[in-house]
Amino acid sequence: FSSCFSDTGTKPPESGVFGFMINISALLGVITMYIRYLLIKKQNESSHFVRSSCNVFSLCIGLMGCFGMGIVATFQELSVPSVHDIGALVAFGSGVVYITLQSIISYKSCPRWNTYFVCHIRMAISVISCIAFILLIVFASRISMTKIDWTPGEKDYTYHFVSAICEWTVAFGFIFFFLTFIRDFQ
Numbered sequence: 001f002s003s004c005f006s007d008t009g010t011k012p013p014e015s016g017v018f019g020f021m022i023n024i025s026a027l028l029g030v031i032t033m034y035i036r037y038l039l040i041k042k043q044n045e046s047s048h049f050v051r052s053s054c055n056v057f058s059l060c061i062g063l064m065g066c067f068g069m070g071i072v073a074t075f076q077e078l079s080v081p082s083v084h085d086i087g088a089l090v091a092f093g094s095g096v097v098y099i100t101l102q103s104i105i106s107y108k109s110c111p112r113w114n115t116y117f118v119c120h121i122r123m124a125i126s127v128i129s130c131i132a133f134i135l136l137i138v139f140a141s142r143i144s145m146t147k148i149d150w151t152p153g154e155k156d157y158t159y160h161f162v163s164a165i166c167e168w169t170v171a172f173g174f175i176f177f178f179l180t181f182i183r184d185f186q
Contacts, residue, residue, distance in 0.1 A: 011148070015076055022073035026066040032178055033062040033098070039184060040105060049108045058101040065094030081146050089137075092170050096133045099177045100126045114184070122180050129173035136166035 037059040044050055071087025103122040106114045140163040143156045150160050 019073040019076075022069055026069035026073070029066045029069070029178075030063060032181065033059055033066070035185065036102070036181060040109075043109060043113050047109065047112055049113075050105050054101070054105065058098060058105065061094050061101065062098040065091050065098055068092075068094060078146060078148070092133050092136070092167075095174050096126070096130050096170065099129060099174065102126075102177070118180055118183065122177060125173050125177045125180075129170050129177075132166040132169035132173065136163050136170065139163040139166065 037055055040050065040055045041052065044052065044055065068087045068090030072084060072091055075083040075087060077084045099122070103119065103126045106119045106122050110116055110119055139159045142159040143163065145156060150157050
């Protein structure tokens with residue numbers, strides 16, 4: 001499951017900065033997800049557009065993803081690769097499920113609490129992230145070695161390259177998805 005994203009934080013001193021920033025990002029994710037949970041809970045009191053258990057489940061899945069990010073930050077790719085990879089799978093897998101659930105919840109809240117345009121954007125990001133996550137698993141699972149410095153043409157380079165693109169696509173998908181909450185949080 002090793003790819004380019006974690007390569008940026010494998011060697012000191014970058015590893016310390018990478019770990020710190022991933023943990024800060026996870027904390028900000030927790031805060032954002034909790035605020036989103038409270039917002040949906042409050043809107044749902046008057047509109048009843050989604051079961052409260054769905055809102056709670058979505059929050060729990062999101063928090064699990066943030067926990068996975070903490071594992072990625074704590075266990076470096078080359079030091080403890082299996083734990084790092086499990087953390088990455090939890091972070092990316094839970095993140096994709098979270099944004100998909102939030103997209104569905106957004107559609108259920110239309111047109112009172114969201115516009116269809118925002119819902120379409122959220123769902124598009126969710127679909128792209130889901131496809132990228134699946135491709136990430138497929139290509140990363142074909143990589144037979146864990147290393148940092150890759151050279152074009154060497155064994156497994158193409159798998160590494162494609163999985164890195166997919167990994168960054170999912171990561172930026174999460175960022176762009178969270179940016180769609182700006183209007184909701186006003």
